[in-house]
Amino acid sequence: MELNESNKLKQVREELIEHAKKHLLYKNVLETKGHIVFGRGEDNAKILFIGEAPGFTENELGKPFVGRSGKLLEEWVKEIGLKNNEYAIMNVVPIIPLAEGKIRPPTEEEINYFLPYTMKMVKAINPEVIVLLGKSAARAFGKESMRTGETTEYEGKKMFFIYHPAYYLRNGRKGLEDLKNLKKILIEKENVQKQSKLGAFS
Numbered sequence: 001m002e003l004n005e006s007n008k009l010k011q012v013r014e015e016l017i018e019h020a021k022k023h024l025l026y027k028n029v030l031e032t033k034g035h036i037v038f039g040r041g042e043d044n045a046k047i048l049f050i051g052e053a054p055g056f057t058e059n060e061l062g063k064p065f066v067g068r069s070g071k072l073l074e075e076w077v078k079e080i081g082l083k084n085n086e087y088a089i090m091n092v093v094p095i096i097p098l099a100e101g102k103i104r105p106p107t108e109e110e111i112n113y114f115l116p117y118t119m120k121m122v123k124a125i126n127p128e129v130i131v132l133l134g135k136s137a138a139r140a141f142g143k144e145s146m147r148t149g150e151t152t153e154y155e156g157k158k159m160f161f162i163y164h165p166a167y168y169l170r171n172g173r174k175g176l177e178d179l180k181n182l183k184k185i186l187i188e189k190e191n192v193q194k195q196s197k198l199g200a201f202s
């Protein structure tokens with residue numbers, strides 16, 4: 001079920017919105033007539049992509065990764081062969097961070113302010129693989145030292161780090177090479193599932 005309509009995530013969503021309204025950043029939503037941006041995608045996703053914070057398009061439409069970075073992310077999703085009901089997308093900060101009308105990266109204070117809700121969302125969705133998109137997401141999980149394309153373990157889940165899609169867009173690259181390890185993890189997981197199904201019938 002879609003995250004915004006999910007019963008499983010209803011309480012986290014309501015609490016997150018209340019929490020967000022108490023932060024100074026919320027004035028950006030009011031001044032731009034924008035949105036507090038929750039997640040999108042499947043509430044039982046096996047892969048959870050975690051980005052930074054909404055940009056202008058996301059703020060306007062109320063959904064994460066629906067602008068230029070989102071288009072590249074959707075190309076990545078195709079590249080690794082995911083179906084629509086297999087992934088979800090969220091940010092570590094649900095409000096557009098602005099400085100003099102321009103997008104800026106969220107501060108450590110802002111990431112930490114929303115961290116309890118980031119963790120509650122991860123727990124509720126309970127994905128098999130978490131994909132950190134860029135430095136702010138890595139910072140939220142204490143994984144700043146990860147390099148692009150690298151995999152680690154996180155509380156029994158696979159965690160994969162890749163630069164933020166905006167980085168690749170700035171450099172005129174697609175980043176598909178850097179997805180190799182993620183593809184490998186997914187193929188391995190699929191094989192394990194197939195084996196266990198076969199085992200159940202033998």
Ligand code: URA
Pocket residue numbers: 051052053054055058063064065066067069070091
């Ligand atoms: N960049 C992000 O990190 N998140 C979005 O939702 C859009 C752009």
